Amino acid sequence: MKVLVIDDEDDARYIARVSLGRVGGMNVVEAANGADGVARAAAEQPDCILLDLMMPGMDGAATLRALQANDATAAIPVVFLTANAIASEVEMLRKLGARGVLLKPFDPMALAGDLRAVVNDDQLMAELRARFRETTASRLDDMQRLLDAETLDLPALARHFHALAGLGTTYGHPRVTRLGEEGENAAKPLLREGRAPSADDLRAWRALVAAVRAEIG
Secondary structure (H helix, E strand, C coil): CEEEEECCCHHHHHHHHHHHHHHCCCEEEEECCHHHHHHHHHHHCCCEEEEECCCCCCCHHHHHHHHHHCCCCCCCCEEEEECCCCHHHHHHHHHHCCCEEEECCCCCCCHHHHHHHHHHHHHHHHHHHHHHHHHHHHHHHHHHHHHHCCCCCHHHHHHHHHHHHHHHHHCCCHHHHHHHHHHHHHHHHHHHHCCCCCHHHHHHHHHHHHHHHHHHC
C-alpha cells in the first residue's frame, strides 16, 4: 500500500514515515506543503493520502479541493490528520469529501492499522455496492427474459422477486426490498389459486423490474 503523507512539519512526516513504513510495511512518499502534495499525488498515484489539516498557505481543506479538481487525483482516498477532535470539524471534513479523520498526536504503533481500517472500510463498501449492482442486474436480466417468454414460468419469477427482496436487505437497499416483496406478493395468490397472470399483472411486474433497474443505476 502506497501512502502519500502531506504535512509541513518535518518531525511529523518523519514519525509518520517510520510508523507507516517501518511498523506498517507501507510504501511512504512525502510532501511538505499542499501544492507539492497535489503534484506528488498526480505523479505517484498513491493508494491513499494522509493529509495534515493545519498547514501555512495552502491548508488541508484547500489541498483536498485541489486534489478533487484534478482528474488524475480525484479518486484517491484522503484521510485527514487533525489535532481538533470536535464533532463539527470532523463532520465538516467529511462533507468536504474526506474518507476519514485521524487524530494528532497519534500512536506510532497504531497509525498504520488505523489508516488501513479507514481506507479498507471504504473500499469494502465500494466492492459491496459493485457486487450488489452486478448480482441484481444479472437477476433482472433473467426476470426480463421470463416476462418476455411466450409462456411465463410464474414460480421462477416469484423466486426471483423473493431473491431481490433478500438482496435489498443484505446490501442495505430498502427500496429494492420493497419492490421485490411487492412483486412476490402479487405472484403468491396466482400460484396459490393456479390462475394465469393477466396482462395487467405482466405490465406491473415489468414496471417493478424497470424500477429496480433504475434504483441500482
